[in-house]
Every structure is written in structure tokens, then in C-alpha cells.
Amino acid sequence: MHDSKSLSRRDFLKAGLFGTAGLAGIAAAAQSAATGTAKSPAFAPLPSVPSQDHTGHDLTGTVGDVDTSRFDPMQYLTHFDYGRISRLPTGQTLREWDITAVDAEIEVAPGVYFPAWTYNGTIPGPTLRATEGDRLRVNFYNGGSHPHSIHFHGIHLPSMDGLQVVGSGDRFVYEFDARPFGLHLYHCHVMPLKRHIHKGLYGTFIVDPPGGRAPANEMVMMMNGFDTNFDGENEIYAVNTVAFHYERHPIPLKIGELNRIYLVNITEFDPINSFHLHAGMFKLYRTGTRPDQWEYTDTVMMCQGERHVLEFTLEYPGRYMIHAHQSELAELGWLGFLEAG
Numbered sequence: 056m057h058d059s060k061s062l063s064r065r066d067f068l069k070a071g072l073f074g075t076a077g078l079a080g081i082a083a084a085a086q087s088a089a090t091g092t093a094k095s096p097a098f099a100p101l102p103s104v105p106s107q108d109h110t111g112h113d114l115t116g117t118v119g120d121v122d123t124s125r126f127d128p129m130q131y132l133t134h135f136d137y138g139r140i141s142r143l144p145t146g147q148t149l150r151e152w153d154i155t156a157v158d159a160e161i162e163v164a165p166g167v168y169f170p171a172w173t174y175n176g177t178i179p180g181p182t183l184r185a186t187e188g189d190r191l192r193v194n195f196y197n198g199g200s201h202p203h204s205i206h207f208h209g210i211h212l213p214s215m216d217g218l219q220v221v222g223s224g225d226r227f228v229y230e231f232d233a234r235p236f237g238l239h240l241y242h243c244h245v246m247p248l249k250r251h252i253h254k255g256l257y258g259t260f261i262v263d264p265p266g267g268r269a270p271a272n273e274m275v276m277m278m279n280g281f282d283t284n285f286d287g288e289n290e291i292y293a294v295n296t297v298a299f300h301y302e303r304h305p306i307p308l309k310i311g312e313l314n315r316i317y318l319v320n321i322t323e324f325d326p327i328n329s330f331h332l333h334a335g336m337f338k339l340y341r342t343g344t345r346p347d348q349w350e351y352t353d354t355v356m357m358c359q360g361e362r363h364v365l366e367f368t369l370e371y372p373g374r375y376m377i378h379a380h381q382s383e384l385a386e387l388g389w390l391g392f393l394e395a396g
Contacts, residue, residue: 116299117388119165126161126177128295129304132274135184135261143190150185150233151192156199156221156243161255163281163291164298164388171255172199172243178296179277179321180241180258187236187262193229197221203251206244207260208360210234217244236264237344238317238362252359253282253323259362261317264346271315271366272308278320278328278357278379278389289324292379292389301391305374308395316365317343320357328384329356330365332393333376337367354380369395 123129138150154174161171161178174180185191197203204227206217211231221227243256259275279296280289291298308314316337322328331354338349343364355363369375378390 116302117165120303121162121165121297121300126296128297128300129306131177131179131182131295132276132306134182135273135275136181137184138191148186148189149192150189151194152181152183153194153196154180154205156195156197156203156256158199161296163283163293163296167283167291167298169255169281169283172201172203172251173255174205174258178255178257178279180256182259182261182275182317183241184261184263185233186267187234187265189233191229191231191233195221195227195229197223197225199223201251202245203243203256204245205229205241207231207241208239209237209260209262217241220245233262235344236262237342238262238319238364240319240321240360240362242321249323252321253280257321259317259319268315268346269313271313273315273317274306275317276319276330278318278322278330280322280325280328280384282324287324289322290387292322292328292384292387294377294389294391298388299390301377305392305394308369308393310370310372310395311368314367314369317362318355318357318365319362320359322359325359325384327356327358327381328389329354329380331378331380332365332367334371334373335367335369335375337365340364340366356380369393372396 136152138152141149143149157173157176159171159173159176160168161173163169171178193205195205200223202220202222204217204219204221207229215229215231217229219227239260239262241258241260243251245251259277276294278294280293281291282288283290294301318330320328336351336353339352339355340346340349341363357363372395375393375395376390377393378385
């Protein structure tokens with residue numbers, strides 16, 4: 056019998072690929088070792104079965120589907136929240152949002168639930184979008200059981216930087232002008248940071264240039280991970296929270312259409328995460344702040360908090376794999392497909 060501290064993510068990987076009990080058996084073993092008593096599993100099994108892609112290669116995946124009525128990764132992919140829009144007396148555009156910190160149970164794989172801290176009940180929180188120069192007002196209410204805050208990346212007064220702790224049941228209003236244009240993010244900045252971020256308090260924050268960007272099919276992909284047994288290592292990885300979701304449900308794209316991915320890495324406990332596109336190349340705009348500077352590549356490595364804009368077109372019909380180029384992260388959930396037609 057292993058104790059809970061000896062159960063690494065590699066144990067979870069082996070159980071998912073080869074074991075008959077799956078993650079639930081390991082969870083139950085960890086609980087029994089910790090308490091000396093047998094308990095029901097903390098979450099249901101994450102069985103993994105071989106599947107094949109269109110080339111006949113075996114893939115790792117999950118059995119069944121998550122309940123998308125609470126959070127749909129496909130819907131999140133293309134949903135942008137522009138806030139409530141009005142005009143200030145100066146003529147400046149005001150965008151206003153209400154964000155509430157909520158404790159919630161999140162399904163991160165079919166039957167696998169994670170006790171999360173969230174913004175507005177989902178992981179990631181809503182994708183906030185504005186234009187450079189807009190006045191932003193975020194009415195934050197902490198409805199969770201722990202103190203929280205919101206730290207926005209970008210330029211603003213230190214008093215709006217999210218370092219003020221907002222206690223449970225308290226409120227705070229963040230107000231600042233959106234700048235510079237580019238791809239940013241927001242997250243809780245209460246200590247211990249690794250706990251508040253890992254538990255799910257983060258989201259994407261996009262500031263468009265005044266003239267906008269070229270028309271494109273736009274998507275948000277937030278690379279994240281989940282330490283389901285709280286041993287300081289992630290057992291599940293994903294883009295947009297649900298392991299293998301875009302493998303089971305490939306993202307439909309059109310041949311020849313410009314695609315734009317707003318890619319953010321918020322993965323905790325791992326020094327890097329990465330994105331690799333099969334059978335294609337993309338223009339990489341680092342942080343999205345310099346449209347005149349880009350690289351042409353098919354793989355990018357990112358530390359936590361890095362974010363980049365990726366632009367590409369697909370020339371041929373078929374399925375294009377996307378995944379982390381650390382094999383273990385891909386095998387633990389960060390793998391999917393783009394379906395061009």
C-alpha cells in the first residue's frame with residue numbers, strides 16, 4: 056500500500072493507461088493510507104482506452120463525456136465577454152463586468168471532479184475583451200470561503216493591481232484604462248499564490264488595438280493542469296480545463312480561413328508548458344503587443360503567465376493534431392484535434 060505522498064502523477068498515468076481500477080482506485084488507496092480507514096473514492100474513475108486517429112495510430116483518451124451544461128469547452132473557445140458598454144461624460148467607452156469568486160466542483164475529465172475556487176463558477180473564468188483606451192470597471196465580490204483578489208496583467212495604478220486582499224463576503228471595484236493592446240490574463244494574487252492559481256482563479260484578458268486585427272476565426276486556449284490528489288504534481292492536463300475534450304470533439308475549421316489562437320499558459324507546478332501544431336505552421340506574436348514582429352514555427356514553449364497570439368491557415372482537409380510537446384502532458388490530457396474541411 057502506497058501512502059498519499061508517494062503517489063506521483065506517473066502512478067496516475069500508469070493507472071490510466073494500463074490499470075483496471077483507474078484513478079479512483081489510486082484515490083481510494085491514498086485516502087485509506089492517510090486515514091487508516093477505507094473511504095469512498097474522492098472522484099469517479101478516469102478510465103483510458105486506446106483509440107485510433109485517422110492514420111491508424113493508437114491514441115490515449117477518456118471514456119464518456121463531461122457534463123457540458125455547466126461548462127462547455129467548445130463554447131468557451133469562442134466566447135468573448137465585452138462587458139456592459141456605456142459612455143463616460145468625456146466620451147470614453149466604459150466597459151463594466153461583475154465577477155464573483157465562488158467555490159465550485161468542476162468536472163475536469165469524465166467522472167473526475169475537482170474542488171475548485173472559481174471566477175463566476177467556471178475554470179477558466181470569463182474571457183474579458185476590450186479595446187485599448189477603454190475604461191474598465193470590474194465589480195468583484197468574494198463569495199468564496201477564502202480571501203481572494205484579481206490581478207490584471209498590463210499597465211495600471213498600483214492601487215488597482217490586485218494585491219489588496221478581499222475577504223470572504225467583501226467587495227472591491229477595480230477601475231483602470233485598458234493598455235497596452237495585446238493578450239493578457241487575470242488571476243488571484245493572494246498567498247499562497249500556487250494554491251489560489253492552481254485551484255482555478257484565472258482567466259484571459261484581451262485588449263484589441265484601436266484599429267482591430269485582421270478578420271479571423273478566433274479562439275481562446277488556456278493551458279492548465281489539475282493536482283487531483285494535492286501532492287504538488289498535476290495528474291491531469293488540458294487546454295480549457297477538460298482532459299482530451301478536443302480529441303473526442305475536434306474543433307471544426309475551414310480550409311484557407313485565417314485562424315487566430317489566443318494562447319495562455321497558467322499551468323501550476325510545472326516550469327513550462329507548450330503547444331505544437333501537426334502538419335502546419337503558425338505566425339507567433341509574442342504577447343500580441345507587436346503586430347510587426349513574428350516568428351514562423353510549429354511549436355512554442357511557455358512558462359506560467361506567458362501568452363502569445365498564433366495565426367495560421369490550414370491548406371488540406373483532415374484532422375490536425377494539437378498537443379503539448381512534453382509527451383507526458385499530452386498523455387495526461389493535453390491533446391486534441393483541429394478538423395479542417
